[in-house]
Amino acid sequence: MKRTIVMMLAAGLIVASCGEKKETKATEPVTTETNVETETTEVTEVETPNIVGVAVGNENFSTLVAAVKAAELVDTLSGDGPFTVFAPTNDAFGKLPEGTIDTLLKPESKATLTGILTYHVVAGKFMAADVVEAIKANNGSFTADTVQGEKITLMLDGENVVIKDAKGGTSVIIMTDVAASNGVIHAIDTVIMPK
Template sequence: MKTKNLYLAAVAIGFFAMTSCKSTKTEEAKDETVAVVTVVQGPNIVGVAAGNENFSTLVAAVKAADLVETLSSEGPFTVFAPTNAAFAKLPEGTVASLLEPANKGTLTGILTHHVVAGKFDAAAVIAAIKANEGAFKVTTVQGGTLVASLDGANVILTDENGNVATVVIADVAASNGVIHAIDSVVMPK
């Protein structure tokens, strides 16, 4: 609410400043730099994921890996977020094992393999795939590589081990980036 009030105050001040200028000041105003204030409202990546029951396993994993603060920071980030169904495809006991404190490093590596620095919406990903002869390599925050390609109209991610995930929901907006839900967990090498 405080951010909204600041935004409204900035808009009101800007409006009154513009409308109160006399016509003799018009030439001077053309050479001045105009400051633009952009206020992004809404939840960050962690907040968006926490608000969607399809990401409850991912949220539990992010908490166990102590990545809440990182993924709540300014970013921007693009997160290829495995759904609960994606985690359920892993061998039985894998998720429970990864959530144990002793496996925090492994879990952190897996989760950060799903994160790319920068904000890449679906249109940008598709354009990059097409501009790179059908296969666009992206480096993850973990340091590994994912290859984005198209299967018909679907964006497919292939990890360095040959595992494949399909983007099932694209362009879930967050204040610090964008989330693309995927149907499988991709793994680092």
């Protein structure tokens, strides 16, 4: 657009000068000054936050963030990864029996809480399409090792991806492919439990 404006100004000057006759002495230098105002736009590169940063920035994960802090997993989940996190929402934590969250957040429950949280993490970055492809390629269910050490099984229920935990409980992935600099988050509707 700026180039077009400059070309239009130059064309206007040429047309205007064609109709006028000016006398100049050979000893006087002829100069043409064009003051063109230019705009500069500063481009700021925005870096995608890591998994913890994404969770902190989303009010639906406030209970998860409190649990990650209580388990002292902030540094781990802020590491290079990549990780795939099946992140329980606040509503998912709300389905636990009354008093469970308060008990898990106590310092004496740190080992149990760490086990539960790392059970929601798989090493590697698996987008929703990757998960669905793995399920279909493995006759309708795909087993993945969690960072905690036990397995989860992913299956399709119609259009939904369902996670079956070690105790036989299930959770539905309700939001997929939330990008983070060190992996991806898929939100789930129920906390999954190791043995």
